[in-house]
Amino acid sequence: MTENKCRVLTSASVKQLFATMAQMYDTEIADKSDSKEMRLVAKFLEAIGIMDAKDFLTKFATTIDHKLYLPFTPGSDKVPLLAQVMTCAHEHQHVVVMEDEGYAGYHLNYVASPSMRAMYESRCYVASAEVCWWRMKMLHGEGTLPDINLAKTLKAYGCDAKASAPAVKSYTKACKVIQKGGVGCQAAQDVITFFGWMGCKK
Amino acid sequence: MSPHVKGIIFIAVMAGIAVALAITLGLLFSGCSECRPSTVRCQGDVLEICAGNETWAESEDCGEIMDAENSPWTCCEETDAGEPECLPVEECQ
Numbered sequence: 001m002t003e004n005k006c007r008v009l010t011s012a013s014v015k016q017l018f019a020t021m022a023q024m025y026d027t028e029i030a031d032k033s034d035s036k037e038m039r040l041v042a043k044f045l046e047a048i049g050i051m052d053a054k055d056f057l058t059k060f061a062t063t064i065d066h067k068l069y070l071p072f073t074p075g076s077d078k079v080p081l082l083a084q085v086m087t088c089a090h091e092h093q094h095v096v097v098m099e100d101e102g103y104a105g106y107h108l109n110y111v112a113s114p115s116m117r118a119m120y121e122s123r124c125y126v127a128s129a130e131v132c133w134w135r136m137k138m139l140h141g142e143g144t145l146p147d148i149n150l151a152k153t154l155k156a157y158g159c160d161a162k163a164s165a166p167a168v169k170s171y172t173k174a175c176k177v178i179q180k181g182g183v184g185c186q187a188a189q190d191v192i193t194f195f196g197w198m199g200c201k202k
Numbered sequence: 203m204s205p206h207v208k209g210i211i212f213i214a215v216m217a218g219i220a221v222a223l224a225i226t227l228g229l230l231f232s233g234c235s236e237c238r239p240s241t242v243r244c245q246g247d248v249l250e251i252c253a254g255n256e257t258w259a260e261s262e263d264c265g266e267i268m269d270a271e272n273s274p275w276t277c278c279e280e281t282d283a284g285e286p287e288c289l290p291v292e293e294c295q
Contacts, residue, residue, distance in 0.1 A: 115254025115255040116253060119251075163255075165239060167253070180289075182275060184263065
């Protein structure tokens, strides 16, 4: 890989990252707390006991089709910038997986099958971890995402231990690849390339 | 028949179609190849894992991995871990 300059992680560069990724992946970004449909989903999830409505609206980004509902404004100083970058990779990886699996199959699996939902989320957490690794040489940065105990995290997605076990194993295997310097998720590759974190001259 | 009843019939028919479609799609996308959850295998350069629903799912496409040295990666069948995993080609014996 040719050496290039690293792009500095600033509010402006994060904003530019989201704009660039939105153009590359044909995605649209929406404010989650302002979205009527997300408020309805939040109430529904709370009613069926899966997740607290406030947590859903303020702590989790959600991607439906090519629309990303974010609990922060890109570049905002209210959420750590690296966390925003990791979220960008995570949510765009959902778009990659959806396009690989096919729109109908992906959405059906996501809604109806906890084990496949766990697999998809695991893959997208790999994208976050890949980005984090190339920024900090850590799989998860302090103060960015919860210190990932993936099985515990997947519980918030309605996936029990049995459904999550293969997804956790898949994640663990991917982490070995990351620690060897490999980046497998397309969205993470694009984010890392945007910032020039791989093979750049610091 | 009142418009109200017609509306209910229409909704019932649409719901029936939606359920039938969901079942058909579920059968189409559930996969036929049953497996033991958490076992892994190589399918070409793709590392697959048996998901909790006992169907094969992609874990990682080893052939798509990029690294700083532009090394090619592959799904390696025989590894120190005793099961398939993604490795740089030069490390896969």
